[in-house]
Structures are given as C-alpha cells and as structure tokens.
Amino acid sequence: MTQMTFHDAVEAALHEEMARDSRVLMFGEGTATKRKGLLKAFGPQRVRNTPLAEGIIAGTAAGAAATGLRPVVDLLFAPFLCFAMDELVNSAGKLRYMSGGQFSFPMVALAMTGGGWSVGAQHNHNLEAWFVHAPGLKVVMPSTPADAKGLMKAAIRDENPVLFFMDIGLAFAPGEVPETDEVVPLGKAAVRREGRDVTLISYAKTTHTCLAAAEALAAEGVSAEVVDLRTLKPLDEATILASVRKTGRAILVHEASRLCGVGAEVAALISEQAFEALRAPILRLTGPDAPAPASYPLEQAFAPQADAIAGAARQLVARMLEAAPIW
Amino acid sequence: MTPSGTVSTRQDLLATMLRIRAYEEKIVAFHAAGPFPNVCTSVGQEAAAVGVVSALRPEDQILTNHRSAGHLLARGADPGRMLAEVMGRSTGYCQGRSGTLHISVKELGVVLTSTIVGGELSLAPGVALSRAMLGGEGIVVCFFGDGAACEGIFHESLNLASVWNLPVLYVCENNQWQAFVHRKETMVGDHVAPWAAPYGIDSLTVDGNDVEAVCKAALRAAAQVRETRRPFLLEAWTYRQRGHMEPHDQSYVDPAEIEAWMAKDPIARLEARLLEAGELTADGLEALHAQARQAIEDAATFAATSPYPDPADLATGVYA
Numbered sequence: 001m002t003q004m005t006f007h008d009a010v011e012a013a014l015h016e017e018m019a020r021d022s023r024v025l026m027f028g029e030g031t032a033t034k035r036k037g038l039l040k041a042f043g044p045q046r047v048r049n050t051p052l053a054e055g056i057i058a059g060t061a062a063g064a065a066a067t068g069l070r071p072v073v074d075l076l077f078a079p080f081l082c083f084a085m086d087e088l089v090n091s092a093g094k095l096r097y098m099s100g101g102q103f104s105f106p107m108v109a110l111a112m113t114g115g116g117w118s119v120g121a122q123h124n125h126n127l128e129a130w131f132v133h134a135p136g137l138k139v140v141m142p143s144t145p146a147d148a149k150g151l152m153k154a155a156i157r158d159e160n161p162v163l164f165f166m167d168i169g170l171a172f173a174p175g176e177v178p179e180t181d182e183v184v185p186l187g188k189a190a191v192r193r194e195g196r197d198v199t200l201i202s203y204a205k206t207t208h209t210c211l212a213a214a215e216a217l218a219a220e221g222v223s224a225e226v227v228d229l230r231t232l233k234p235l236d237e238a239t240i241l242a243s244v245r246k247t248g249r250a251i252l253v254h255e256a257s258r259l260c261g262v263g264a265e266v267a268a269l270i271s272e273q274a275f276e277a278l279r280a281p282i283l284r285l286t287g288p289d290a291p292a293p294a295s296y297p298l299e300q301a302f303a304p305q306a307d308a309i310a311g312a313a314r315q316l317v318a319r320m321l322e323a324a325p326i327w
Numbered sequence: 328m329t330p331s332g333t334v335s336t337r338q339d340l341l342a343t344m345l346r347i348r349a350y351e352e353k354i355v356a357f358h359a360a361g362p363f364p365n366v367c368t369s370v371g372q373e374a375a376a377v378g379v380v381s382a383l384r385p386e387d388q389i390l391t392n393h394r395s396a397g398h399l400l401a402r403g404a405d406p407g408r409m410l411a412e413v414m415g416r417s418t419g420y421c422q423g424r425s426g427t428l429h430i431s432v433k434e435l436g437v438v439l440t441s442t443i444v445g446g447e448l449s450l451a452p453g454v455a456l457s458r459a460m461l462g463g464e465g466i467v468v469c470f471f472g473d474g475a476a477c478e479g480i481f482h483e484s485l486n487l488a489s490v491w492n493l494p495v496l497y498v499c500e501n502n503q504w505q506a507f508v509h510r511k512e513t514m515v516g517d518h519v520a521p522w523a524a525p526y527g528i529d530s531l532t533v534d535g536n537d538v539e540a541v542c543k544a545a546l547r548a549a550a551q552v553r554e555t556r557r558p559f560l561l562e563a564w565t566y567r568q569r570g571h572m573e574p575h576d577q578s579y580v581d582p583a584e585i586e587a588w589m590a591k592d593p594i595a596r597l598e599a600r601l602l603e604a605g606e607l608t609a610d611g612l613e614a615l616h617a618q619a620r621q622a623i624e625d626a627a628t629f630a631a632t633s634p635y636p637d638p639a640d641l642a643t644g645v646y647a
C-alpha cells in the first residue's frame with residue numbers, strides 16, 4: 001500500500017496498463033502536456049495531444065477501438081461530453097450490436113465532474129445517468145483512489161466502451177492504493193460499512209457523506225450500512241438487494257439531479273425485487289433540478305449533506321418504531 | 328467473392344455497375360409491392376462507387392453511409408446476404424440488426440457504417456490510426472455525401488487526419504442533394520473539394536458519372552495516400568437519380584435538372600463507349616444485363632426464404 005491521490009492513482013493505472021499492453025494509447029486536449037510521465041515512458045505515438053474537438057476525439061477512439069487499438073481518451077469535464085454524444089452513444093455504444101457482433105469497442109472515456117472547483121454548470125454537471133441509459137456503454141464512478149486505480153485497469157481491459165467519471169472533489173484527496181496489479185472488477189459494489197437498520201446507497205464523493213452520516217447515526221444507536229456502487233452500469237443488483245433485504249430501508253444519495261437519476265433506477269429495482277423486505281418508503285437525497293452554481297457555498301449545498309442524510313435515516317427508522325408497516 | 332483487385336477491365340466495371348443497378352431496382356420493386364423497410368438507393372451513383380472501390384486493394388478498409396449498396400457490392404459483398412439484412416433476416420451480414428442503413432462486412436474490410444450523417448467521418452481517423460500504429464500497407468477510404476460535408480465533424484475529421492498524418496482517402500459523392508434540400512441552398516460554392524486545402528489536404532474533383540475517369544482519379548488519389556500516408560479528398564460529381572428514399576418522389580426537383588443528369592447516366596455512357604469501340608455487341612450487352620438480373624433474383628430468393636432472427640436473442644450481443 002502507498003498513499004496516493006485519486007488523480008495519481010488513475011495515472012498509475014494508465015502507466016501499468018500501457019506497459020502491459022502496447023495497444024493501449026491515450027489522447028486528449030493537453031494529455032501529452034499534462035501527463036509527462038506517460039509521454040516519457042511511452043512516447044508521442046501513444047500519448048498524444050489533440051485538437052480542441054471532442055467529437056473527433058471520441059470518434060477517433062471508437063474507430064481505433066473497432067480496429068485493434070485500446071484507446072483511453074480524456075474529455076476533461078463531463079459537460080464537454082455533449083460534443084461527443086454521437087460518437088459515444090451512436091457509434092461506440094451501438095455499433096457492436098448493429099454490426100451483429102462484428103466489431104467491439106474496447107475504449108475508455110474519462111471525464112471529471114462534481115462540485116469542488118467553483119467552475120459552474122458548464123464544467124460541473126453530473127450527467128452520468130445519461131450514459132447508464134445508453135445501451136452498450138458501461139459507466140464507472142469511483143469513490144477512493146484504490147478503486148480509481150483498480151477500476152481504471154478493469155475499464156482498459158474490458159472489451160466494451162467505458163465512461164469513467166472522476167469526482168472533482170476527490171481528485172486530490174489521498175488514500176491507500178495497492179502497489180500490486182490489483183484490478184477492481186466492473187459491476188461490483190462495495191459495502192463500505194456494515195449496518196442493520198438502514199442502507200445508504202451512493203457512489204463517488206457522496207459515499208463519504210454517507211459514511212459521515214452513518215458515523216453520526218451510530219452515536220444515536222442507529223446502525224447504517226453504506227453501499228458504494230462504484231460501477232453504475234452494470235449495476236451490482238445482488239449487493240443492493242442483499243443489503244436492503246437485511247435492513248428493510250434504503251436511502252439513495254447522489255450529487256446528480258433526482259429526475260431519472262441513478263437513484264431512481266436503484267429505487268425501482270428495490271421495489272420490484274425486494275418489496276417484501278421494505279419497512280419504510282425508499283428515499284432519495286440528490287442534487288436539485290438546477291444547473292450547478294459556481295459560488296462555493298452554493299456549490300457545496302448542491303450535493304446532499306451528511307446531516308440531511310442522517311435526518312432522513314432517523315425518520316425512516318422512527319416510522320418503524322412507531323407502528324408496524326403501513327402496508 | 329474476394330475484394331476487388333486493382334486491375335479491372337471495362338467490362339468488369341460495367342458488370343459491377345449493372346449488378347448494383349439490378350440490386351437497387353429489385354429493392355424498388357420490393358418496396359412498390361408492399362410493406363418493406365425504408366431504403367435509400369444509389370441509382371445513378373454506380374460509377375462513383377465502382378470506380379473508387381475498383382482502385383482499392385484487399386488490405387484497404389472502407390467506411391460508408393446510408394447510401395452504401397454500391398460500395399458494398401463493388402467490394403464483392405454477397406447481394407443475398409445484403410438483401411437478407413435489408414429484409415431483417417438472420418442470414419444478413421449483421422444478423423438483421425442493421426437493416427439497410429448500417430451494413431458492414433468485416434471480412435471485406437467494410438468497417439463501421441454509420442447512418443448518422445457524418446458518423447463515418449468521425450470514425451475514419453481512428454481506423455487509419457490503427458493502420459498507422461499497428462502496421463500494414465492498407466489505406467482507409469471514407470465515403471460521405473455533400474450533406475455530411477456541412478456537418479462540423481467533417482472539418483474536425485480532416486483537420487485531425489492532416490495534423491496526425493493519417494492515411495485516409497476521403498471520397499465525397501456530391502450528388503447535388505441533401506435529403507430534400509439542394510446543395511445550392513446550403514453550401515458556399517458548388518464543390519466540397521476546395522474545403523480540403525485549408526487543412527493542408529490535396530484534392531481532386533472528377534466526373535462521378537464516368538466510371539473510367541473515377542477509376543483513374545481514385546487510383547491516383549489512393550496512390551498518393553499510400554505513398555505519403557497522408558489524407559486526400561476526392562470529390563465525385565454525380566447525381567441521385569431517385570428521391571432521397573423510397574417511395575420515389577422528386578416532385579421538389581426541377582425537371583430540367585433531372586433531364587440533364589439522366590442524359591449522363593453512368594451505365595448508359597459506358598455501354599455506348601463499349602459498343603462504339605466494338606468491345607461489346609448488343610447481344611453481349613443483353614447477356615450482361617440478364618446475368619446481373621439473375622444474380623439479384625437468386626439473391627432475393629435466398630433472402631426471402633431466410634429465417635427471421637429469434638426474438639429471444641433480441642438483447643444479446645449488446646456487450647462483448
């Protein structure tokens with residue numbers, strides 16, 4: 001184990017995978033300028049700067065992936081993905097199926113999002129759910145440097161296009177990272193804290209908010225389990241359902257807006273498959289249906305807060321204590 | 328069938344154009360006869376397809392768009408498997424998941440067909456990047472329309488292919504129409520070829536209804552891409568003889584324009600040349616027509632008697 005920031009953990013994964021497989025290359029706006037270590041190790045053919053043109057960056061990745069390379073592209077900030085939607089959604093996501101399986105698209109698109117830099121809504125927009133809705137794509141959004149490294153390695157090795165979202169607020173947070181060749185498989189959630197009374201389900205930065213809420217709840221005798229989804233697609237349904245079947249209560253927490261967000265999907269899953277275990281309604285604590293503001297206090301208030309999560313958990317637990325389930 | 332080599336006789340060129348015409352006419356007939364999937368035909372553009380593809384080598388790769396039947400057939404695709412794809416059958420090249428608009432045939436190097444106008448332009452540099460980095464002599468040919476040239480991605484694609492030195496032969500089939508809009512309404516100037524120069528890319532415009540001229544120009548263009556490993560843009564000046572899609576409708580087109588272009592029909596032109604030169608007799612010509620029609624009839628029978636895919640497999644193959 002070694003201490004490393006989230007950002008450096010991603011870089012370490014890139015380094016290891018590029019050393020391991022000569023088909024892996026990386027390009028994007030400023031990639032060769034900012035990732036000097038990669039450039040030095042692997043040369044200008046495999047570490048490239050691109051024109052400021054997200055559409056052709058993503059399209060080139062898709063074309064290269066279909067014909068033998070394994071590109072990683074840095075599209076910088078998530079809202080810039082809007083310029084690359086056709087290439088990611090219509091090409092990378094669909095052309096495997098549409099070609100009857102003749103082609104695969106082993107590629108990774110990297111983008112940052114979330115509050116923390118006061119950059120405003122055109123740099124900060126948690127639009128990960130858009131890609132969950134798009135067939136053929138996988139979506140990853142880690143919460144720790146160790147996962148950032150292990151999931152990036154898994155994403156590069158996967159035969160499908162993977163959207164890899166990095167939470168800006170976590171980018172420079174240090175954490176323990178294994179030095180070994182540890183791959184975190186896609187599609188596996190992590191139980192970050194075990195509990196009996198309520199399950200807090202989240203991903204990325206707000207996983208830590210949930211852990212803080214769980215800590216506060218523990219002091220009051222409420223035992224909260226915290227599930228970190230890690231991969232949003234494919235979703236680890238088994239881990240989610242097992243936790244809710246144990247606790248009987250679920251709160252979904254994410255910075256992304258509520259409507260048609262990942263929380264809605266998880267809530268639907270729980271009510272379809274674990275209804276009998278529920279002892280209280282499923283709640284969602286999310287960002288509002290608003291563009292993310294730049295002003296630091298507003299930006300921070302945009303994401304769900306630990307005391308609100310703890311308050312919601314208290315309510316759900318109290319419901320049960322007062323009376324038997326209403327249904 | 329194998330992909331075409333570099334040497335084609337004039338009769339070969341004619342035979343391939345006739346096969347494409349017969350294929351498209353069969354589709355038109357199917358469409359007229361009853362419910363049939365939406366199709367865009369390439370009638371009138373056979374010379375552009377055949378001329379360019381005949382200049383390619385087996386190791387070359389092709390990206391194309393919604394009007395791709397000519398490109399595929401010229402490359403040696405089996406019309407039976409193409410029609411089966413159009414008709415949604417499991418024997419189609421893409422198991423019925425593509426339909427007419429997105430047929431790709433990996434074994435022939437026809438990679439990544441996109442019907443998002445400009446989609447093929449977005450993917451071409453990446454395919455060429457694979458060629459550049461993984462070795463091999465092949466070049467990448469990207470067919471697109473004059474309408475696609477108006478998409479921003481056209482400009483992004485040319486710029487990247489130029490700054491990264493990628494072996495892409497861009498082939499614009501300027502057929503005068505962009506769905507229901509004439510290019511005069513949407514483009515500065517008549518031609519797309521001049522749009523290459525600002526990106527440091529050489530270009531050539533050719534009479535796209537003269538298959539021999541296209542073949543010559545494409546050989547020259549392809550040779551330059553092979554030698555320099557840099558992009559080139561070839562514009563084939565041609566005409567979409569039918570409406571944007573079936574059912575045929577050209578009520579919005581100036582009849583004088585149609586008349587002028589029908590007089591330049593690429594198949595009739597080559598036929599006249601061959602007859603005049605004594606390379607072909609009237610009987611010989613009729614035999615070529617009959618051969619093309621028969622091949623397509625056989626293909627249609629194969630397609631129509633092929634099974635539909637099993638709905639149980641509807642959602643398989645989305646992920647690798």
Ligand SMILES: Cc1ncc(C[n+]2csc(CCOP(=O)(O)OP(=O)(O)O)c2C)c(N)n1
Pocket residue numbers: 393394442443444445471472473474475476502504505506567
């Ligand atoms: C992004 C996108 N916009 C619009 C369409 C609808 N559409 C299909 S073909 C076409 C015309 C394309 O014109 P051009 O590129 O000149 O090709 P042509 O049809 O003339 O061969 C249009 C507008 C589409 N398929 N994709």
Ligand SMILES: [Mg+2]
Pocket residue numbers: 472473474500501502503504505506
């Ligand atoms: Mg056109």
